[in-house]
Amino acid sequence: MTIVFGSSTRSVSSYGSSRQDHNEAVTQDINHLVLWFVYLFVARFVCGYVGTLCICTAAVRTTKALRKRFLERLLRQEITHFDVEGGGSVASQVTTNGNRIHLGISEKLYTCAIGISMFFSAFVVALVVQWKLALITMSIVPGIILACGACVGAIIPIEAKLGQLYSQAGIIAQDALGSMKTILAFGAQGKIVSMYDEYLRAAHRVGKKKAIIFGVLFASQTFFTLAGTALAFWEGARLYQSGEIADVGKVITIILSVTLGATSVLFFLPQLEAIANASSAAAELFFIIDKPSTLDPLSSTGNRPETCTGDIEINDLSFSYPTRPGVPVLHNLNLKMPAGKTTALVGPSGCGKSTIVGLLEQWYQPTSGQIFIDGQDIADLNINWLRSQVRLVQQEPTLFQGSIADNVAKGFVGMQKTLPDDSQRQLIQKACKDAGAHGFIQQLPHGYDTQLGEGARMLSGGQRQRIAIARTIVSDPRILLFDEATSALDSRAEKTVQAALDQVSIGKTTLIIAHKLATVMAADNIAVMVNGSVIEQGNHRELIHRDGLYAAMVRAQKLGAEGTEDAAQVNVEPHIHENLKTTKEKDINVPSATERLNLLNANDKKLAVQPSTVETIHASMLKCAFIILAENSNVYLWYFLLGLSYVCVGGTYAIQAVLLSRLIGAFNERNATARHDANFYSLMLFVLALANLLGYFCIGMTCNALGNTFTYRYRKEMLQRILDMDQDFFDSPENASGSLTAKLSSVPDAIEEIMSQNLGLLMNIVINIISSSVLGIAYGWKLGLTLVATGLPLVVGSGYIRVRLDQRLETTTERQYSKSASLATEAIMSIRTVSLLTLESAVLDEYSKCLDSISRDIVRSLVVTLFPYSFSQSAEFLVMGLGFWYGSRLVASGEYTSQQFFTIFIAIIFGGQAAAQFFTWTTSITKATGAANYMLWLRTIRNTVRDIPENGGKAPQDSTFHVALDDVQFSYRQRKASHVIQGISLDIEPGKFAAFVGSSGCGKSTIISLIQRFYDPISGRIVVDDYDIRQFSPSLYRRSMSLVQQEPPLYLGSVRQNVALGLDYEPSADEIHEACRQANILDFVSSLPEGLNTPCGPHGTHFSGGQRQRIAVARAVIRRPRLLLLDEATSALDTQSERAVQAALDGAVLTRTTIAVAHRLSTIKNADVIFVIEDGRIVEQGTHGELLTLKGRYYAMCLAQSFGEG
Structure with missing residues (x-):
């Protein structure tokens, strides 16, 4: 382009020297050169389109591969990694770092590459045309390289530290968002935000270090390039005057090449931060990717025996957790678990029972000692094979998003995964029948195809446990591990499931860990552990006979040698069969589960979604920017400094146009005056470089300070606003914790990018366009107005089309990336479940499919959106051609001088280049607009349960709670037609102990949620101390109570x-x-x-x-608390701890109102009133003794637990 421009300059300049003799030949020459501008337009359009498409496609695929590789390596890590590092930041790492890498290696890198290629190609052209002048001008290159290298080298470790801090903040956010009921119950939003804020403040402090560095980076590069231009003109004039350069066109070609080389820095200067960010983000991902794992579940190494009989032997096993190496958990443990036999481990909490499970699953390596399976050290076995033979049901079951059938199918191993769908469904149903889950599943809206949502929160704990048991036994494993497998079940469900477990355990090696000794009485061997060692073992009768610790534990649970009541033998045998016959499957699997899951079904597109979960804000970029500016008065001084700097810097483009036209004019003559003019205007150009040095230092420093401020504010505000949402918000599938955690990173980052550096750049571009256009029109309105009126609409129109297309793509990909982030987060948050089910490959396959879909959509969209983008980047050549063609005729006719023409032409070209540069930022603008709209949408949500003027500041005043429910009916907001609670009325007097019992899923926990006002009933009311609880401030009201889940x-x-x-x-x-x-x-x-x-x-x-x-x-x-809510508060405790805690709770009950939900009836037998719930209704109520006398539902539950009147 510089060669064509130089030749055109020579031709236009020749009008002044030989107008009469050469006008026609010069005009033909210009016409020919104008065609070259058209060719350049075509070349740039095609090359730009193809190049951008290729690099963006490569970036999409590279980022996709990095995301996959990162998750793969994360899944390969041993459990110790997650104990130390946690998994809650995976959404932040995958989403934020992935986005930063994609941004840094796609358009930003391409724009940077264009700028760098322009920089070097300009000097190559200059060297070819006149090597001496080119070499002198290239003296600025070392300065630029040193400045860039030093600054980028200083930025990368800072970005790495920022990544670590934001990762830790992400863990806090993920934990909180995944347990919102606890956060709401304890009013812990402020504490969580405070913990989150500690890391944000640390990141804010670290981020401040970048301000000066970016100031130096911006300032040094612009100074060196503009100073180099001044040097080139000064030396070029000397060489021209001395005759070493004979042709003015060549001089202009060299000068323009140097000028383009200088201005090309503006193409890659703003991209360096994005590239540095991408580098630090990649370093964080590669830290995991390159991290070795000694217990790699995807490794193919290790023995894979043909058969497994299940004989287990533990020899001299000692172990300490890597996180607490100074606290031994196991001490020289020796234990044999014969094949086909059932072994039970009992003992107080923390004695090491569950640790043995972790070592059997190869989650950890023992400090010393060995574990053998069929005579082989498990350290020599393939980990995937081992875990496919050893299946575990944990105390706290984890289910995944998807259908019930999908969840059970995750237990398939080997050839089961390749069976036809019908055969797989039969296996799934059989496993669910064996686990006692088939009945309630059949009553769900879509049966086995019912969608569970994140964490299956709409199912009760017992229902989740039964599905987890079905998932474990569906593969018919040789070794079964049950870690409190039935602790979450009610008595009838426990009896059913325990019978099923006893059945499936026949012929298999079974290890049972339990606090409830009734579940292990039939074990072939019971090992009693204390402080990491086995102190006694034998079967139930033998241990009772020895009258040791086990016998004491049995007495503590009031169980005799035959499992019957010791203290007061109750003749219940004649009633057992009669009462249990009336306890049908429907009594356990109640329709409330159906009602809970109406929303989450396979046809969820047809479901009505509450208005508050639909994003309705569609503000424009300018409106979003004005709103953000208006609410950040603390940064007005920074913006004033930024605006002032950009006004000064942006105005220099017009001054450059004037100075360059004057310098071009100085090459028309070889005399002292021309030499003086060249020296003077070169000096002025150097002064302009000094002004830019100061201006760009302020710009770089200010942009970074603004970005740091916005990132801190909006990360904190966003978490605050999300935590302040009511429970309805989190019940919506699109607000899964992984998705929200990802947004906590991506939304503030996008806002920061547009409101700091990019907003400043846009200000610069606008000032450049305005000043250049005004100057061009003022110097010569005919040519100026023609170029402005034809060039800007072409560039702006095509760029606007691209913005609209980008917005559509951004909306689609944001949803899909949220889905993939949620999938990855769910897997890592449930890493133990993933590992014990050997789901690593399945998770990677599903994640890959999700990313592949996103990749295809993006590439297809790029094919379309890059047409207008490439046109906007190429249109300047058409404007140049038009300018030379029309301008040469104005000069030929004598209306304009050549100097006037060059002033107008250079000014308008600068403006056109700025307009084209504007649309290289459309992707950032689109993302930032969407991010700002999401933040504004969060602000518009009005919770149903919130502080309003009518309840503000009000809270229960009495020292104890008088709780009453008056004809309460409830259904979840998303499915109002289905009632979970159906007309419940009850009265709990102050200071009394009330208990809710019933089968899993009957609505007990829903009542607890209503009392805490997580939801409001659709009819009826909940009264505390004669006040409807809706009259209280929700936050103050909840301060009066505590929840133990x-x-x-x-x-x-x-x-x-x-x-x-x-x-x-x-x-x-x-x-x-x-x-x-x-x-x-x-x-x-x-x-x-x-x-x-x-x-x-x-x-x-x-x-x-x-x-x-x-x-x-x-x-x-x-x-x-004045109201104590206990939801299975002691279910996870051993007998000794349970008695101690229960005694403490019993003491606490004396001074406050207490409401308990329990399956273990021994924990609530002293309650003042017990409510038996079925199908969302109260079917019985009274004291323990009164209910036993009725011989109804409660009585049947007592029989199932061998618990009588005592």
Whole structure:
């Protein structure tokens, strides 16, 4: 282009020297050169389209491959990695880092490559035309390289540190979003945001270090390039005057090449931050990708025996968790589990029972000792083969998004996966029948095809457990491990499932871990563990006869040698069969599960979605920008400095046009005046470079400071707003925790990008266009107006079309990327379930299909959207051709001087290039607009349960709660026609202990949720102290109560932080100690090296289930609640701990109203009133003794648990 431009300049300049003799020949020459501009347009259009399509396609595929590889390597890691690092940040890592890499290696890299190629090609042309001048001008290159290298080298470690901090923040957010009922119950939104804020503040401090670096980066490059242009003109004039350069066209070609080389830096200068970000993001991903794993579940190494009989022997086994190497868990353990026999492990919480399961599953490697299966050390076995032979049902079952059939099918191994669909369905149904799940599944809206949603939250704990059991036994494994497998079941369901487990265990090696000793009485061998060692073992009769620890535990649970009541033998045998006959399958599997799952079915597109879950904000980019600016008055000074800098810098383009036209004019003569003019205007160009040095330093520093501020503010605000949503919001499938965690990273990042560097760049472009257009029209309105009126509409129109197409693509891909992020997060958050089911390959396949679909959609869209984009980037050559053609005629006719023509032409070309450059940022603009709209949409949501003027500041005042339900009916907002609670009325007097019992899924936990006002009933009312609870402030109302759940979540932080989670003040050490003492956890915590400051680990993985439960009890009692809600509060505790905690809770009951949900009836036999729930209705109520006298439903449950009047 510079050669054509130089030749055209020579031709236009020749009008002034020989107008009469050469006008016709010059005009023909210009016409010929104008055609070259058309050829250049075609070449750039084609090459730009093909090049952009290729690099964007390559970027999509590269990013896709990186995402897949990252998840694959993550799934290959040993469990220790997740104990230390956690998995909650996977959404942030995959989404945010993936997006940054894609941005850095697609259009940003392509634009940077164009700028760099322009830079070097310009100097190549200059070297060919006049090597001496080119070499002198190239002296600026080392300065640019040194500046760029030093700055980028300083930025990369800062970005890496930022990535680590945001990853830790992501774990906190993921944990909270995955357990919102706990967060709402304890009013812990502020605590979670505060913990999140600690990492954000740290990141904010680290991010500030980049401001000066980017200021230096921006300033140095623009200074060197513009100073190089001044040097080129100064030296070029000297060489021209001395005759070393004879042709003015060649001089202009060289000068223009240098000018283009200088201005080309503006193409790749703004891209360097995106490329640096991509580099640091890639480093974070490659840290995992390159991390070796000693227990790789996808490795093909290791022995794969043809058969497995299941004989297990543990020799001198010792173990300490890598997170607490100084705390031994197992001590020289020796244990034999003969093939085909059932072995049970019992003992207090934390004694090492579940640790043995982890070692059998090869989640960990023992510190010393060995485990043998069929005489082979499991360390020598292939991990995938081992886990396919050893199947585990955990205490806290994890189900995945998808249908019930899909979840059960995840238990298939080997050839089962290749069976026809009908055969697979038969196996699934058989497993569900054996697990006692078939009945309630049949009553669901779509049976086995019913969609469960994230975490299957719409199912009760018992229903989830039965599906998990079916998933375990569907493959008919040789070794079965049951870690509290029936702890979540009601008595009747437990009896059914236990019978099924006894049946499927026949002929298999079975290991049972249990606190409820009734479930292990039939075991062939029972090993009693204390402090990591087996202290006694034998069958039930033998251990009872020895009268040791096991016998004491049995007495504590009031079970005799035959499993009947010791204290007061009740003659219940004649009634057993009669009552159990009336307990049909429908009594266990009630329609409430059907009602819960109406929303999540295979035809969810047809479902009505509540208005608050539909994104309805579609504000334009400018409106979003104005809203964001209006609410950030603290950055107005930064924006003033940025605007002032860009006004100054943007105005220099017009000044450059004037100076360059003057310099071109200085080459028309060889005399002292021309030499003086060249020296003066070169000096002015150097002064302009100094001005740009200051301006771009302010721009680089200010843009980074603004970006850092916006990232901090909107990450924090977004988490605050999401945590403040009511439970309805989180019940919607599109608001899965993985998707929301991904948005916590991507939305603020997109807003930051457009509101900092990109907004400043757009300001620069607008100022450039305006100043250049005004200058061109002012110097000569005919040519100026012609170029502006024809060139800008072409560029802007084609660019606008691309923006609209990009917005459509962004909307589609955002949904799909959210889905893939949710899938990856779900797998990593449930990594133990994934590993024990050997689902790593299945997860990768599903993730790959999702990414492949996204990739195809993006590439198909690029084929269309790049047409207008390429046109907008090429149209400047058409404008150039038009300018030379029309301008040469104006010069030929004498209307314009050549200097006037060049001033107008250069000014308009600068403006055209700026307009074209604007549309290289359309992808960022589209993403930022969508992100801002999402943030604005979150602000528009009005929760049903919220503080309003009518209830603001109101809370229950009495010291105890009087709770009453008056004809309450309830259905979930998304399916109002299906009632989960059907006309319940009850009265719980102040200070009384009330209990809800019933089969799994009958609505017990729903009542607890209604009392906590997670939802409002559709009719009837809930009254506390004679006030409808809707008259209370929800947050103040919940401060009066505490919840202990069946599966208590713990959060990233110390034991102290978790116990104090529900307090709005910092408790003293004595308060925490007392709460821990009441929960029977104080001695254990005190024995840890760091005491109360011991980290709980991601999701509380540093502690056993029982230990987590006791920390949750401490968290509840420290609030001194007036209403205590216990949802299977002691289900995970061993007998000794249960009695201690139950005694503490019994003491707490005396001073407050207590409502308990329980399957283990021994825990609620002292309740003042027991409500038996069925089908969302109360069918019986009374005290324990009264209900036994009725010999109805409650009586049948007692029989099932061998529990009588005592």
